[in-house]
Amino acid sequence: MIEEQATVVAIDKDNVTVTSLIKSACGGCQQVDNCGSGQVAKAFPQKKLSLTLKSSLALELGDNVVLGLNESALLQSAWQVYLWPILGLLMASWFGQWLVINTILPHEIFAIILGVLGGFGGFSLAKRQQIKSATCAKLAPKIIRRENQNIMITEITD
Secondary structure (H helix, E strand, O other), X not given: OEEEEEXXXXXEXXXXXXXXXXXXXXXXXXXXXXXXXXXHHHHOOOEEEEEEEEOOOOOOXXXXXXXXXXXXXXXXXXXXXXXXHHHHHHHHHHHHXXXXXXXXXXXXHHHHHHHHXXXXXHHHHHHHHHOOHHHHHXXXXXXXXXXOOOOOOOOOXX
């Protein structure tokens, strides 16, 4: 499970709106002061991402929560999005080249066009798989738990 911290900013019955800072990939190492990319990352303000999620937890405004995203669903989605178009391109290109070699197609441009159409077909297949409601539900972030809050301790003296 991939986890990210967020803060509750609005509550409407079961719908909870949370915000999380979008962290720059550059700026977390020890060389941030000596690196040009680190200086550029420091120059731009950090952006906030807001999400409205359903939650049955008893939350209050300002609570820190942990959001979770299913790793296996994310990896499966990435596999589909990258692999299907490449496979479509390669298979259609191979088939087009085979047709040119066997003089069924008169010119290589037709093999190239067939390869592009195969890539587009793979892209369409991946897109169709990604918009299924089951896939979307698996990729939706969920509020896992409420972060531990510090307890105010008041010293009682007699």
